[in-house]
Amino acid sequence: MTTVYLNGKFLPIEKAFVPVLDRGFIFGDGAYEVIPVYSRHPFHLHEHLLRLQRSLDSIRLKNPHTVAEWSQLIKELLSNYQEQDLSIYLHITRGVAKRDHAFPENVTPTVFMMSSPLLTPSQELRDRGVSVITAQDNRWLRCDIKSIALLPNVLLRQLAVDTGAVETILLRDGFLTEGSASNVFVVRNGTVLAPPKNELILPGVTYDVVIELATSSSIPLEIRPISEAEFRAADELWLTSSTKEVLPITLLDNAPVGGGRPGAMFKRIYQLYQEHKNQVMRLGNS
Ligand code: PDD
Secondary structure, eight states: OOEEETTTTEEEEOOOOTTTTTTHHHHHHHHEEEEETTEETTTTHHHHHHHHHHHHHHHHOSSSHHHHHHHHHHHHHTTOOOOSSSSEEEEEEEOOOOSSSOHHHHHOOOOEEEEEOOOOOOOOHHHEEEEEEEEEOOSSSOOOOBSSSOHHHHHHHHHHTTTTEEEEEETTTTTEEESSSSEEEETTTTTHHHHHSSSSSHHHHHHHHHHHHHHTOOEEEEESBBBHHHTOOOEEEEEEEETTEEEEEEEOOOOOOOTOOOHHHHOOOOOOOHHHHHHHHHHHHO
């Protein structure tokens, strides 16, 4: 039995229902988070809750819980699961109201949480690297908000699945933005390049961790716009996300990236990432 949280109650997923007039259902009016859990410790929980606050502020939705309340609810949710490594999905909508685009007054937000076993890429996939395709980034201009309205991301990701690729990498006005559900890093001539955090990309928690690890290990790093030409001439490309961690790309639009195998810089950053994970778990906090 899978236990989920809905509006103050823990209940079996089969018994969790939301009214059809929920603004999440009608308008996609809400925000979400995906938080990985390793050895039962939520990883960088504080950063995920900070980003949630940013998303909610951006859509003018009052956060229904304090950080302490969220932490407690997450702890309670996790106590219903046996697995060591999980992923938590957290979702807030503007609530249930008569259909009208404008904000309803005095409506209680809908709060939903569920968890599932964390499915990180297999070692084999990480050793081999993955294939990606590219597409024009046709999403809106507030990609920094972790909005539940994901139709553009869904359509873009499906393009990859249709061709047997793992992710669709997006280009806007001749520059790299991100993946349909991940951030993208480029390595050129021994330097790690990352697109800047602005309204065109989601500020990934994993992105921040990778940048922090590169900086503290004195790996050359440049955070700046990356042109399509530079991106296509990369020695290495990586995807990052809470569920993919750091994943090397070895095929880009069917052409090999660098030597067509995961590069030396990937191996270094992935090892640093694993060490960081172990350290966070040993300390028992994020
Ligand atoms: N997606 N960019 C987009 C568009 C994303 O959807 C995600 C994550 C990221 C990476 O962010 P983070 O490192 O904080 O996971 C970047 C999650 C995993 C999802 O929607 O399932």
